[in-house]
Amino acid sequence: MPEPAELALVIDDLTVAYDQKPAIWDIDLEVPQGALMAIVGPNGAGKSTLIKAALNLIPRAAGSVLFHGKPYEAARHLVGYVPQRGSVDWDFPTSVLDVVTMGLYGKLGWLRRPGRRERAQALAALEQVGLLDYAGRQISQLSGGQQQRTFLARALVQDAQIYFMDEPFAAVDATTEAAIVNILRELNKRGRTVLVVHHDLQTVPEYFDWLTLLNVEVVASGPTCQVFTLDNLQKTYGGRVTSLHGGQVLAAGG
Amino acid sequence: MAERRVWAMIAALLALGVLLVPLSQALFGLRLTYTVRVVALGGSLLGALSGAVGCFAVLRRESLLGDALSHAALPGVAVGFLLAGRQLGALLVGAGIASWLGLRLVAAILRTTRIKQDAALGIVLASFFAAGIALLTYIQSLPEASQAGLDSFIFGQAAAIIASDIALLGAVGLAVTLVLALLWKEFKLITFDAEFASAGGLRGGLIDALLSTLIVVTIVLGLQLAGVILMVGMLIAPAIAARQWTHSLEQMVVLAAALGAFAGGSGAVISALDSDIPTGPMIIVVAFALVALSITLAPGRGVLWRQLRQRENRRHFRSRRLETGA
Helix, strand or coil: CCCHHHEEEEEEEEEEEECCEEEEEEEEEEEECCCEEEEECCCCCCHHHHHHHHCCCCCCCEEEEEECCECHHHHHHHEEEECCHHHCCCCCCCEHHHHHHHHHHHHHCCCCCCCHHHHHHHHHHHHHCCCHHHCCCEHHHCCHHHHHHHHHHHHHHCCCCEEEEECCCCCCCHHHHHHHHHHHHHHHHCCCEEEEEECCHHHHHHHCCEEEEEECEEEEEEEHHHHCCHHHHHHHHCCCEEEEECCEEEECCC | CHHHHHHHHHHHHHHHHHHHHHHHHHHHCCCCCHHHHHHHHHHHHHHHHHHHHHHHHHHCCCHHHHHHHHHHCHHHHHHHHHHHCCCHHHHHHHHHHHHHHHHHHHHHHHHHCCCCHHHHHHHHHHHHHHHHHHHHHHHHCCCCCCCCCCCHHHHCCHHHCCHHHHHHHHHHHHHHHHHHHHCHHHHHHHHHCHHHHHHCCCCHHHHHHHHHHHHHHHHHHHHHHHHHHHHHHHHHHHHHHHHHHCCCHHHHHHHHHHHHHHHHHHHHHHHCCCCCCCHHHHHHHHHHHHHHHHHHHCCCCCHHHHHHHHHHHHHHHHHHHHHHHC
16 A cells, blocks of 8 residues: 555545536545556546546535545645547637647736746647657648647647546547557656546556546546456446456457 | 737727717818717726626627627616716716625526526516616606616717716726736636636636636626626627737737727717717617628638638548549
8 A cells, every 4th residue: 555645636525416416426545656557438437527527617515525635625736637629619719829828827826927037938838749740730621630739739738637538538539549548658757646537448557657547526537557347447436347368358338 | 820910900090080080070071079088098098998898798798798798787877876976976876886786696697597697687688677677667757857868878978978987987997907818817717618617726716716707897887888788898899809809818818908999989970970870879789890890801810811711621522533534
């Protein structure tokens, strides 16, 4: 068992309800520092809700969340966030570089404007995700994959200790998927904790070393090699997972 | 290159605006009285202010919230009159409070019920406006004479603008510009991605409230000129027109201010051609003429531009097919 000080995220008794029906129920979760964790579950399992409730973006019915032992208000600077790509209007009049620089606004604080240093940091992050040539591009001209990489670069400049990513792999091209995986491994190497809402069961064992199976409640959570079993997946997806051959999973409606 | 084109356009608009008074005197033989000049100056100041602030309303998809909030101001005007008599300050404070209550009510409806945003806006707009009309009708039945002209807040009455109003518009406009400049990056981020702003350590709720306050203040200042019904036009038309010409928020806000000032000033001058042309509606007509022009002509986004490019594409591909066929 890891020492309590090594836990990057501790969620205790977290419940969120929409119109009396619980979206997530009594979530207890401990994520060790440095984990690269997938949050997996069927549609409506509350994966995005879990992330948003942890980050105080939606009201909690009950429960507490600690980031490196601190409540959210005291830990904002430790947290990086990649929202779902569809959550913003990509016709907004701004450039790729500008969007990435937005990741530094929180650190800059009130009144201070981004300057040359912030520009250099943003450009470095764009290079990491392979979008350096697009820095001056209008965001309305980006493909879906490029949009996702722009959001990823914005999270990178936040230089956070613990990252929350909401479906970064949803409907992206192969180039973008490879770029995201590279970034995840790089963050992992630097000891950062990353939580990713994920849909593709096939790639879970390859990409992630830690796994939480969620269906309103936590079905199982721990190292992928222990949690990623046919039995657990069937519990999560309600028996719709049909087989598990050497990591090959066939899930219906996942 | 595109950036320089927009800055040139802004400069041309401003020059045209400055020359508006002497030009119209020379071309149309207009004799612009002191009153007309004051109204034109007030119209341009208000146009600049609502153009800049309106960009955020449009980009946040809150155009119709602006409409609901301006209608919601009417009962505040009436209550202000009943409490303090016909003093502009009291009327505007009343309007601001009522409009702000309307804003809170929309938010409360969305938070606590399953009613959707369009219906919530409809509820606030209709109920507040109806209450305002009822109160105004009651006030008109009072024996005092001082209530005359209170209903000008419905359609606006530009001629009522006097020099001290210009000072008020100028002072508030300066304050709003200062707030916009100081909190530029916060407003930009909350408009583009409110969730990320809150998750990334900015005080999302506070910035949101500040931006809404700017919109309410702008609406209240414009009521005398444009009236509660047409104020939404002042707020959104310059922003919609400006959006067609540029892809940068900075330029969009400056251009919208310039377009708004141009519409406000020239609308006032045009209405001086004949005493039967009402100023407020004329300003809105000019503003939406600018919108129509922009939607048609703007390079890149304009309708005409896109059709030309489509035709060019078709011809290009047809000729390439012929080449490969031969």
